[in-house]
Amino acid sequence: MKRIKKRKKGEAGKAWIFLLPSLTGVTVFVLLPFMDVIRRSFYEAMSGKFVGMDxxxxxxxxxxxxxxxxxxxxxxxxxxxxxxxISLILSLLLYNQRKYGGYFKTSFLFPMAIPVASMVLLWRLYFHENGLLNVLLAHMGKEKIDFMNTDHAFWVLIFTYLWKNTGYDMILWLTGLNGIPVILYEAASVDGAGTWAKFRYITLPRLRTSVYIIxxxxxxxSFKVFREAxxxxxxxxxxxxxxxxHLFNNWFVSLDIQxxxxxxxxxIFLFVIIMLVFKKLDMEED
Known part of the structure; x- marks a missing residue:
């Protein structure tokens, strides 16, 4: 037992040695600056006067x-x-697709390889007031839509996010699906289970971890979509x-530090709460 304990302590010590450079970098460049941000949030930026919750x-x-x-x-x-x-539906459609599965996976991942600046030019080509979509609407005898200067801009941003990230999430779903033993589906088929029953009682429970991670x-x-906007x-x-x-960028430019x-x-406080809620829901499901 003593040898086992010593071995475990030695392995733990080696692990900390390997982690030390990363932990040092995170502490110096992330944790300490954020602690200073918390301190500054209670002071005036110019005078350094303590203002509490003001x-x-x-x-x-x-x-x-x-x-x-x-x-x-x-x-x-x-x-x-x-x-x-959407990504789950696509992954289910591609799960049993052997012949053209690789082609479709590549095509859905292609948007991730396109530089943001190039993608913005593409969106301008389509959604500009004189873009392709409005040309099409004009040929159909309908009024032009100023997509980026009306409430339609919100749905353009949603479309941009979905178009760029669907393939990425689809691959993550497929990874989870490939981890489900095929024998479970075979046994369910023998018992007379249909497609919906297999999905509800086998696929979904086995994808709980994937749901949390994805x-x-x-x-x-979702916060990276700011670049396009x-x-x-x-x-x-x-x-x-x-x-x-946009708000943080404008405050940074104007140096509105406080x-x-x-x-x-x-x-950050709200983000931590959301992460805890996700984790709690995941633990309750388990």
Whole structure:
């Protein structure tokens, strides 16, 4: 027993040695700066005077912050369920597709290889006031739609997110599906189970871990859509796609440090709560 304990301690020590460079980098470049952000959120940026919760009150009464939170929340609630459902359906369709499966997987992953700047040019080509879609509408005898300067911009952003991330999530679903033993489906077929019964009682329960992982990754990737919105519409886009990323970018440019620090702390706090909720739901399902 003593030898086993010594061996485990030695292995743990080696693991910490290998982790030390990464932990040092994360501490120096992430944790310590964020601790300073928390400290600054309670002080005035210029005078350094302690103001307590005044910066947080200022943020909560800021119309731009409230609009950005509303739009970001609406975007997350809309795009993440759509992405997970669409990618799951596609993965189920491709699961048993042997002949052309590789071709379709590659085609769905292709959007991830396109540079953001090139993709923005593509969207302008389609969704501009004089773009291809409006030319098509004009030929059909309908009025033109200014997609990027009306509420339609929100759905263009949703489409952009789905188009770029569906293939990525589809591959993750396929990984989970490939981990399900085929013998379970064969046994269910022998017992007379149909397609829906197999999906409900075999596939879904076995994909619980995948649901949690894909949900977290989809949530994180949803914040990367800011690049497309920024390159298409600039610092101040149409109201429906004014996100938290736009707000922080504008506050950073104007060096509004105290509001930016307070809002960052609030967003990180909200992010931690969402992660805990995801984790709790995953544990309850298990």
């Amino acid at each position: 910066n947080y009150k200022l943020v909560f009464h800021n119309e731009a912050f409230l609009l950005a939170v509303k739009n970001t929340g609406r975007f997350l609630i809309t795009c993440i369920p759509l992405l997970m459902i 949900g977290i990754l989809s949530f994180v990737n 920024y390159l298409i519409s600039g610092d101040y886009p149409q109201e429906s796609i004014y996100m938290l990323q 509001k930016m620090c307070a809002a960052a702390v609030l967003c």
